[in-house]
Amino acid sequence: MTEEHVDGTDEGEGDDAPEVELAYGVPVAVSRGQRVLHPTRDQLLGVVEELRSDGYLVCVDLCGVDYSAHPGRSLPLGVVGERFEVVVNVLNHLDRDRVRLRVQVPEDDPTLPSLFDQYPGTEAMEREAYDMFGLTFDDHPDLSRILMPEDWVGYPLRKDFAVGSVPVQFKGAPEAR
Numbered sequence: 001m002t003e004e005h006v007d008g009t010d011e012g013e014g015d016d017a018p019e020v021e022l023a024y025g026v027p028v029a030v031s032r033g034q035r036v037l038h039p040t041r042d043q044l045l046g047v048v049e050e051l052r053s054d055g056y057l058v059c060v061d062l063c064g065v066d067y068s069a070h071p072g073r074s075l076p077l078g079v080v081g082e083r084f085e086v087v088v089n090v091l092n093h094l095d096r097d098r099v100r101l102r103v104q105v106p107e108d109d110p111t112l113p114s115l116f117d118q119y120p121g122t123e124a125m126e127r128e129a130y131d132m133f134g135l136t137f138d139d140h141p142d143l144s145r146i147l148m149p150e151d152w153v154g155y156p157l158r159k160d161f162a163v164g165s166v167p168v169q170f171k172g173a174p175e176a177r
Contacts, residue, residue, distance in 0.1 A: 059119035
């Protein structure tokens with residue numbers, strides 16, 4: 001499945017090498033009618049600041065993705081896929097517009113800047129990405145486990161996390177006869 005460019009053409013169409021579309025200084029594509037920006041980790045805060053000044057005042061989602069078992073994702077030319085990706089969705093209510101950001105995060109340095117200062121609502125979402133994938137967010141006010149116990153070893157949503165069983169304990173359940 002290919003992603004469409006802003007001009008409506010699919011990646012790979014035409015005889016000449018396609019030109020990379022830019023928005024906010026980063027590669028942009030269109031997926032299912034939505035603009036998708038591909039900033040680097042270093043560009044993320046600058047792009048978010050520009051988006052906020054353009055009215056994208058609400059971050060509705062931030063999540064991690066592990067692509068180690070699915071290397072065939074579609075990315076614009078010049079964007080190198082990494083094992084991890086952080087996906088951020090922001091809204092502009094006045095213009096009724098949504099923009100998705102996809103940031104590539106390498107396995108050997110799974111860190112990126114926190115969006116907490118721009119979008120305080122990302123506090124719990126960044127903690128969840130940390131807890132489930134081991135992605136760390138620089139300058140986060142409380143980067144600690146949110147779903148798993150503090151002494152849990154590993155990150156359950158990583159594709160290489162060993163699947164096991166956790167006994168379920170029901171308090172007050174009647175004993176089996």
